[in-house]
Amino acid sequence: MIRIAIVGCGGMANWHASVLKNIPECKVVGLVDVDPKRTAEFKQKYFSDAFELSDYEQLFHHPPQPIDAVVLVTPHTLHYAQAKRALEAGLHVLCEKPMVTDSRHGYDLWKTVKATGKHLGITFQAPYCAEYQAIKKLRDSGQLGKPQLIQGWLAQGWLKATANTWRQDPALSGGGQMYDSGSHVLNGMMWIMNEPVVEVACLIDNLGAAVDINGVAIMRFKSGAMGSVAIGGNSPGWNVDIRLQTDRLQVRTGPHGGYLECHRHGKPFYPEVPFDESPSAFTPHLNFIRTLLGTEQPQAVVRHGVLLSVLMDAMYESARTQKPMKVEPVPDVL
Numbered sequence: 001m002i003r004i005a006i007v008g009c010g011g012m013a014n015w016h017a018s019v020l021k022n023i024p025e026c027k028v029v030g031l032v033d034v035d036p037k038r039t040a041e042f043k044q045k046y047f048s049d050a051f052e053l054s055d056y057e058q059l060f061h062h063p064p065q066p067i068d069a070v071v072l073v074t075p076h077t078l079h080y081a082q083a084k085r086a087l088e089a090g091l092h093v094l095c096e097k098p099m100v101t102d103s104r105h106g107y108d109l110w111k112t113v114k115a116t117g118k119h120l121g122i123t124f125q126a127p128y129c130a131e132y133q134a135i136k137k138l139r140d141s142g143q144l145g146k147p148q149l150i151q152g153w154l155a156q157g158w159l160k161a162t163a164n165t166w167r168q169d170p171a172l173s174g175g176g177q178m179y180d181s182g183s184h185v186l187n188g189m190m191w192i193m194n195e196p197v198v199e200v201a202c203l204i205d206n207l208g209a210a211v212d213i214n215g216v217a218i219m220r221f222k223s224g225a226m227g228s229v230a231i232g233g234n235s236p237g238w239n240v241d242i243r244l245q246t247d248r249l250q251v252r253t254g255p256h257g258g259y260l261e262c263h264r265h266g267k268p269f270y271p272e273v274p275f276d277e278s279p280s281a282f283t284p285h286l287n288f289i290r291t292l293l294g295t296e297q298p299q300a301v302v303r304h305g306v307l308l309s310v311l312m313d314a315m316y317e318s319a320r321t322q323k324p325m326k327v328e329p330v331p332d333v334l
Contacts, residue, residue: 005030008073009038017046029065075172080105092119094288099305101174106306121288126188127299129257134271145248150227152185153241158233176211177233188255201324202315
């Protein structure tokens with residue numbers, strides 16, 4: 001049984017709680033939030049016997065119950081310090097995306113994971129869904145072919161939906177729509193490609209906000225394959241898409257799966273996608289718990305967080321300087 005403390009009991013934490021309570025191999029024993037009203041509401045709604053704390057540091061000084069791991073559902077710029085503190089205290093970490101908002105912090109967490117031997121998982125969408133496992137099977141078997149072009153698209157009413165929240169405060173968010181919903185698209189693209197970006201050029205438009213709302217970028221991967229992404233945050237509706245061209249196939253999906261269509265010589269085919277209707281199936285939580293129990297391999301590890309943070313650093317720097325940026329390739333191992 002894996003004992004967990006949820007850190008941050010805001011809106012997004014409701015999803016985490018609803019999934020975790022349906023995984024029999026774990027138990028949420030602790031709730032942490034700077035606002036005691038939130039932990040009290042979570043305790044009543046989800047975990048009636050969990051302890052409540054208003055100070056994260058209290059977790060590391062004689063907590064009311066022993067814990068094995070923390071789930072971080074806090075503002076983006078807090079992730080680095082909170083994850084590092086937990087890892088060095090001997091706890092495993094499941095972290096909301098993005099893992100960090102500075103690539104130097106990403107590399108440091110990678111070193112910390114290596115030094116402590118603890119696991120750090122990230123709640124991206126793509127790696128845990130059935131469609132991406134089917135893509136991985138095609139990729140690793142050679143059936144996918146050699147990637148040549150990849151394109152990501154996201155349109156969302158993010159500007160209005162996140163107005164007057166921490167997500168539009170650079171000190172807490174570390175960036176705007178590109179680092180928020182956009183990180184799922186970028187992670188999906190890089191997870192499919194399975195290689196680092198080495199060059200990128202980016203333009204952004206804040207539309208009067210303190211953070212980026214719309215952004216576009218072009219990129220080159222280590223193999224020479226090219227990519228593009230358009231991330232919109234001022235749309236009247238929702239739409240998202242990832243498309244891939246290889247020398248063998250065309251592939252279309254989204255950063256959270258839901259559909260997977262392939263074309264070969266103009267004819268569509270649909271790879272077999274496993275289906276599991278249980279509430280916790282194909283979630284980062286289930287994979288994280290089973291990784292700790294030794295029954296599954298982790299799907300989004302600290303390196304994936306580094307890949308995103310290195311790319312985002314370069315994208316923001318390119319937008320700031322209005323110049324293309326060379327990117328030092330993220331290694332396979334540290």
